[in-house]
Amino acid sequence: MASPQEILEWIKRDNIQMIDLKFIDTPGTWQHLTLYQDMIDESSFTEGVAFDGSSIRGWKAINDSDMAMVPDPETAWIDPFMEEPTLSMICSIIEPRTGQPYSRDPRSIAQKALDYLKTTGIGDTAYFGPEAEFFIFDDVRFDQTQNSGYYSVDSVEGAWNSGREEAGSNLGYKPRNKEGYFPVAPTDTLQDIRTEMLLTMLKCGVPIEKHHHEVATGGQCELGFRFAELVKAADYLMTYKYCIKNVAKKYGRTVTFMPKPLFGDNGTGMHCHQSIWRDGGPTFFGDGYAQLSKTALNYIGGLLKHAPALLAFTNPSTNSYKRLVPGFEAPVNLAYSQGNRSASIRIPLTGDNPKAKRLEFRCPDPSCNPYLAFAAMLCAGIDGIKNEIDPGESLDVDIYELSPEELAKIPSTPASLMDALKNLETDHEFLTAGGVFTEDFVENWISYKLDREVIPVSIRPHPYEFMLYYDC
Secondary structure, eight states: OOOHHHHHHHHHHTTOOEEEEEEEOSSSOEEEEEEEGGGOOGGGGTTOEEEEOTTSTTSOOGGGOEEEEEEOGGGOEEOTTOSSOEEEEEEEEEOTTTOSBOTTOHHHHHHHHHHHHHHHTSOSEEEEEEEEEEEEESEEEEEEOSSOEEEEEEOTTOGGGTTOOOSSOOOOOOOOTTOOSSOOTTTOOOHHHHHHHHHHHHHTTOOEEEEEEOSSTTTEEEEEEOOEEHHHHHHHHHHHHHHHHHHHHHTTOEEEOOSOOSTTSOOOOEEEEEEEEETTEESSBSSSGGGBOHHHHHHHHHHHHHHHHHHHHHSOSTTHHHHSSTTTTOOOBOOEEETOTTSSEEEOOOTTOGGGOOEEEOOOOTTSOHHHHHHHHHHHHHHHHHTTOOOOOOOOSOGGGSOHHHHTTSOBOOSSHHHHHHHHHHOOHHHHGGGSSOHHHHHHHHHHHIIIIIHHHHTSOOHHHHHHHTTO
16 A cells, blocks of 8 residues: 555656646546646645646536545556656545535545445445456547538458458458457457557556457457455546557557447446455355345345436446347346346356355446446445345346246336436435435436436437438
8 A cells, every 4th residue: 555655755766757647527537637746745645736627527617616636645657658757646536625525526426435335334345346348449430510410430350341342351350240259369350459458457556357359349348357445446447448548549449438339239338246345254145045145135136226226327328228228138137146147137156255255237338437336336235235125036047038028027227318317316315325425416417417418319310310211
């Protein structure tokens, strides 16, 4: 664990002149401010560094926008993408007038979720292990004007390019739809770039595990890193995104974490493994279904009960619901099962090791703000434990093979972001319990999503509508 003093000594010892402070906005994008080294001292780690927050998405208006960012010394690493040696740190945001955490700062909300967990006595640590998928494209173009709207993505691996004339010659080896998991080279053309992505993450302090091609054609991939405590796991995920995008740019490629950038093939998810520990030991291992404790089963009950509202944070884009449709291995059914990837909650087969016992919530996608998504999932689970919510019977069948009549008996995920926001409006007490989320934050989130995303998308013609209706 690094201390402020150790960071300052590092800066002095290596003559690091530039300090880059990163923080996250409400939707989930990193912002940054770079300072000369003499602008950082020991007080910066308690009182913060002042900045103007008026232009940050989802934050306060210009008349109430003085903020301070407080760097976390444990997040320090040398940024591998900057020519001048630059020390990077992730920050939380405080109100300079009070010194208290800013109520709309996602990282502070995540910390409050952990603090709330401790006050309940249920546990003192929440571990999260996200599995964020993404696409590597060779080219992307999009535009929206008054009289036109289009997008176009391309990849040398795209099945749609099997007949294309390519420089030199077309060698084939294009993964067919749903067959990208996971052939070797030459079909997998992305081995070297994924390796560089993974090793770059390691240089930035992320505990790495693996990398591989994913199911979809067109360059879908996944890198893996080890689980961590809630806030640190979100820090790792943001570093993950930063490294992947910038390594891709170095190769003249582009990366997207959009849940559904391609029609007709699997979308991009972010399955989230999670567990609660207390006094250094796991609380999810027991003698119930799939070797789960009552605590774990009630946690599942909370996730399932609140999922229609929860998805407003874990699946927060209009594009999220293009992924959550039947037929593409997406978890649209709100059920739980051991080792069953067709259920929205899977209990991995981990043997008799109590420390490995966990659950995997398969609905989330990487368009989310991880601090908010992890905090919301933990709050839902805590509510399930506190109120002893029964998750019902497990569903130990291939849900994708059930008849329409059988499927009708299983609750489903919301059909759109609008539906999820409506559910959040009527069901958010589990988020405000313990003061983790405020009413102001929830209301601001709903209005932001409606005004900036849902309504703008709904009032614009879609290209496919021209195919359907132009000759009407």
